[in-house]
Amino acid sequence: MKTRVTNKIIMLSVNILFVTLTPALAFAMDSGACLDCHGDAGVVGDKLVIEALGFDSTAHAELGCHSCHASITADHPDDGLPPSRAGCAECHDPVSREYAASLHAENAGCSDCHNPHRALGPTAVSGHDMNRQCMACHDRPDMVALHGEWLPQADLHISMLPCITCHSSSAEYVISLYLIKRQGGQYPGGLELASHAELSAIAGGRPIEQLIDRNADNYVSLAELRMFNLDPENKQLRLQGMITPEGVSHDFRSRDDRWDCSFCHASGPAARQVSFLSLVEPDGSFKRVAVEQGAVLDALYGTPDFYMVGSTRSTALNYVGLVILAGGLVMPIGHGTLRILTRKNRRHEEK
Amino acid sequence: MSKIKIYLQPTPVRIWHWLNALGIITLCITAVQIRFPEHVHLFASYKSAILLHNVAGLVVTFSFSLWFVYYAVISRSLFKVYLPSKDDLEHGLARQAKFYLLTYFLGWKNPHHATPDNKFNPMQKSAYLAIMFILVPLVSLTGLLLTNVSPMRDLVLLVGGLKILIALHFLLACCLCAFLFTHVYLATLGKTPLEHIKPMWTGWEEEEETEESPRHAA
Numbered sequence: 001m002k003t004r005v006t007n008k009i010i011m012l013s014v015n016i017l018f019v020t021l022t023p024a025l026a027f028a029m030d031s032g033a034c035l036d037c038h039g040d041a042g043v044v045g046d047k048l049v050i051e052a053l054g055f056d057s058t059a060h061a062e063l064g065c066h067s068c069h070a071s072i073t074a075d076h077p078d079d080g081l082p083p084s085r086a087g088c089a090e091c092h093d094p095v096s097r098e099y100a101a102s103l104h105a106e107n108a109g110c111s112d113c114h115n116p117h118r119a120l121g122p123t124a125v126s127g128h129d130m131n132r133q134c135m136a137c138h139d140r141p142d143m144v145a146l147h148g149e150w151l152p153q154a155d156l157h158i159s160m161l162p163c164i165t166c167h168s169s170s171a172e173y174v175i176s177l178y179l180i181k182r183q184g185g186q187y188p189g190g191l192e193l194a195s196h197a198e199l200s201a202i203a204g205g206r207p208i209e210q211l212i213d214r215n216a217d218n219y220v221s222l223a224e225l226r227m228f229n230l231d232p233e234n235k236q237l238r239l240q241g242m243i244t245p246e247g248v249s250h251d252f253r254s255r256d257d258r259w260d261c262s263f264c265h266a267s268g269p270a271a272r273q274v275s276f277l278s279l280v281e282p283d284g285s286f287k288r289v290a291v292e293q294g295a296v297l298d299a300l301y302g303t304p305d306f307y308m309v310g311s312t313r314s315t316a317l318n319y320v321g322l323v324i325l326a327g328g329l330v331m332p333i334g335h336g337t338l339r340i341l342t343r344k345n346r347r348h349e350e351k
Numbered sequence: 352m353s354k355i356k357i358y359l360q361p362t363p364v365r366i367w368h369w370l371n372a373l374g375i376i377t378l379c380i381t382a383v384q385i386r387f388p389e390h391v392h393l394f395a396s397y398k399s400a401i402l403l404h405n406v407a408g409l410v411v412t413f414s415f416s417l418w419f420v421y422y423a424v425i426s427r428s429l430f431k432v433y434l435p436s437k438d439d440l441e442h443g444l445a446r447q448a449k450f451y452l453l454t455y456f457l458g459w460k461n462p463h464h465a466t467p468d469n470k471f472n473p474m475q476k477s478a479y480l481a482i483m484f485i486l487v488p489l490v491s492l493t494g495l496l497l498t499n500v501s502p503m504r505d506l507v508l509l510v511g512g513l514k515i516l517i518a519l520h521f522l523l524a525c526c527l528c529a530f531l532f533t534h535v536y537l538a539t540l541g542k543t544p545l546e547h548i549k550p551m552w553t554g555w556e557e558e559e560e561t562e563e564s565p566r567h568a569a
Contacts, residue, residue, distance in 0.1 A: 152401055155501040191504070229512075238508070261397040266388035304512030310388040310397065317518055318386075321525040328529025332536035338456055339540075345458035 034065045050117045053283040058119050068116065088116075099250035108137065122170075124285045126178060126278060127242035128193055130162040138163075150259075160242055166258040170245030175275035175296050176288075177303065179211070180240045194237065196282045202237065209279055209289055211237070220277050220291040226301040241275070241296060241306030265310035269297050272312050359467055359556040363421040367414045368551055374411035378404060379528050386521070405498050412491045418483070431468065433483065435476040443473030455540070465556065478530070486527055493520035 041049040055061050066072065071084035088110040089096035099105055113133045122130075135143070140158070147154035165173060181194035199208040212228045213220050228234055243264060257263040275296050276288040296303045299314035306312070360368070381404035384391040394400040422429040435443070446462050451474070455461075463472030471479060493516055496503050500513065510516050541547045550556040 150398075152398065152405070153498070153500060159501060238512075261401075262388070266397050268389040298514075300511075300514050300518060302514075304514045305508075307513040307517050309385060309401075309517075313386055314518070317521060321521060324522065324525040324529050325532075328532040331533040335451070336536065342456040342458075345456060347458075 031061065031064045054285070055117045057124070057281070057283050057285045058117070059121070060116055060119055088114075095250050099252075102250060102252045104250075104252040112137070120285050122245060122248045123288060126193060126280070126286050127162040127176060127244050128178070130164060130244075131158070134163045160240075162242065162244055164245055164248055164252075165243050166263075167252050167254055168245060169249045169251060169253070169255060170247050172246040173243050174246060175241050175272065175306065176244040176278040177239045177241050177275060177291065177306070178278050179280075180238050181236055191238065191240075193280065196280045196284075199237075199280065202234075209277070212277060213289055218289055220289055220295070222292045222295045222298055222302050225291070225295055225303065226298070229301045229304050238305055239277075239303055241303055243308075264308060267311050269294070269311060269313065269315070272296055272308065275303075354557055354559055356555045356557055357465075357467065358554055359465060359470065359550045360554045361421075361426075362554065363417065363425070365551060365554060367418040367421065370414040370417075371411060374407045374414060375527065375531065377407035378411065378524070379531070381407065382524060408491070408494045408498070411487070412495065415483075415487055415491060428468070432470060433476055433480050435473055435480065439473035439476060444477065447472045447474045451537075451540075482527070482530060486523055486530075490520060490523045490527060493523065 035050065035052045035055070037043045038048060038050045039052040060068070068086040069083040070086070071081060073079050073081065076083065092110075096110070099110070113136075143163075144155050144158055147158065151157055164170070179194045179199060180191045181198055183190045183192050194202075196208065199211065203211050207216070209218075210216055211234065212224055214224055214227065225239075229239070255263065273293045275291040277291055278286045278288055280286055296306055297312050297314055299316050380393060381400045384393050384397070384400040385404055388397050388400075394403065419429075422432060443463075450459065450462055461472075465471075493510075496507055496510070496516055497520060500507055507513055507516055510519070538547045538551075539545075
C-alpha cells in the first residue's frame with residue numbers, strides 16, 4: 001500500500017516537472033529560431049531586429065520568445081497574424097502597481113524606458129546607461145539648468161549620479177567604479193566609458209579585469225587600485241566613481257533627504273565603505289568585482305577622481321591637518337605662557 | 352619724550368585686511384562643517400555651509416586681487432614691502448627670532464621699528480612672502496577649481512585628480528589657519544595688546560618720537 005502511494009507521488013512529480021519544463025525547452029529552442037531572422041536587420045528591418053548578443057544576457061532570454069509572444073505559430077510570419085505581446089504587469093506586478101501610482105506613469109509606459117529585449121538588472125547597467133534612459137525624454141541641458149537653480153555644481157552631480165539615485169527609494173547604494181578613456185585624444189573633455197574592445201586592446205589579450213585585479217582573485221584590493229592609478233601604462237584610463245542604487249524603486253519621487261544634500265554628503269565615511277569595480281562585457285552589460293572595504297576613502301591614489309565632500313574624507317589627512325593646526329598653537333600657547341611668567345620684566349623701562 | 356602719529360596702514364590695505372579676516376574666518380568655520388558634516392551643525396544645512404564657503408572664498412580671492420593691485424600697481428611697493436633684503440636674511444631674521452624667543456622675555460626693545468616704507472620685520476616679511484605669494488594663491492586656485500569641477504575637469508586631471516586637489520586645498524588651508532593663530536597672537540605683542548591692532552583699524556600708529564621717525568608723520 002505504502003509503495004503504491006509512493007509510486008503515485010513520483011509519477012505526479014514527473015508529470016508536473018514535464019508540464020513545467022516542456023514549454024521552457026520549446027521556447028529555448030524557439031528563441032534560436034526566432035533570432036535566425038530577427039537577429040538580422042537585412043531580413044526583418046531595423047524596427048524588428050534584436051541584437052542577439054545583448055538579448056542573450058537578459059533574464060527575458062532565459063524565458064524564451066514565446067513567453068511574451070505566445071500567439072506566434074509555426075507558420076509565422078506567413079500566417080499574417082500579428083504576434084501577441086505580454087504586458088509587463090503579467091510578471092512584474094508589484095513594480096507595475098508602484099509605477100502606475102507615480103506621477104511618471106502619465107508620461108511614459110514601461111517600454112519607453114526599458115527595451116524588453118535589452119532588460120538588465122540595475123547592477124548590470126552602468127550609471128551612464130541609466131541616465132541615457134532618462135535623458136531620452138529629459139534633455140540634459142534642461143536638467144542641468146533646472147537643478148542648477150538650487151544644486152551647487154549641478155552639471156557635476158548629473159554626470160556623477162544616476163538620476164534614480166535621488167529620484168527613487170532604493171534601500172541601498174554603493175559606489176560603482178567605471179573605466180573611462182579619453183576618446184581620440186580630445187581636449188578638453190572626451191572622457192567616456194571605455195568599450196570592451198578598447199579595454200581588451202589595452203589589456204593585450206588578458207581578461208580586462210586584470211588591468212586592475214592583477215592577481216586575478218576576483219577581488220580588487222586598495223594596493224591594486226593604487227598600482228593601477230600610478231602605472232604610467234594606464235595613463236589613458238581613469239576610474240570614474242558613481243553612487244548607484246542596488247535595487248530600484250519605481251515611484252520616482254525626489255526623496256526629502258536629497259534636497260539638503262545630507263543623504264550623500266553628511267552620511268559620514270562609515271556609509272561609503274562598499275564599492276565595486278564595474279566592468280563592461282562584450283554585450284555592453286556590466287559585471288562587478290568587489291573592491292576592498294573603504295578603498296574610496298584612501299587619501300590620494302585609491303580613487304584619485306572620486307571624492308564626495310564630507311563623506312569620503314581621509315582620516316590620515318585629518319591627522320596631518322590636526323598636527324599643522326597644533327603647530328600653529330605652539331607660539332600662542334608656549335610663548336604666551338612664558339610671556340605671562342616674565343611679565344614683571346616688561347613693567348620696567350625697556351632696555 | 353613726545354608722541355607722534357604715523358600713517359602706517361592706508362585705506363585700501365585696511366579694507367583688504369579686514370575683508371580678508373572676515374573671509375578667512377568664515378572659510379575656517381564653514382570648512383569644519385563641510386568636512387565633518389555628521390558631527391558639526393553650525394549652519395542650518397549642509398548646502399548653506401557650502402554656499403557660504405564658496406562666497407567667502409570668492410571674497411578672499413577678490414580681496415587678494417585688491418591687495419595685489421594696490422601694492423603692485425598703485426603704490427608700486429610690493430617687493431620693497433614684502434621681499435626680505437640681503438641684510439634681513441643675513442642678520443635680520445636671527446635678530447628678530449632672538450627678540451621673540453629670548454630678549455622679549457627680558458623686557459628688551461623690539462629691534463624692528465615699523466615705518467610706512469618698512470612696515471614688516473624680517474620674520475614678518477618672510478612669513479608674508481610665503482603666505483601671500485604661495486599659500487593664498489594656491490588655496491584660492493584649488494578652491495576655484497573645486498567649485499567648478501565639471502568645466503575645468505582637464506585642469507583637475509592635470510593636477511593629478513580630485514583627491515590630490517582636495518588634499519592640497521585642505522592642507523594649505525590648515526597651514527593658513529595655523530598661521531592665523533600665530534598672526535593674531537603676535538599682533539598682541541606691542542606695549543599694550545591693542546597697540547599693533549589699532550593701526551590696522553584706524554591707519555594711524557602712535558609712537559614716541561625718535562631721530563628715525565619718518566618725515567611724513569602727522
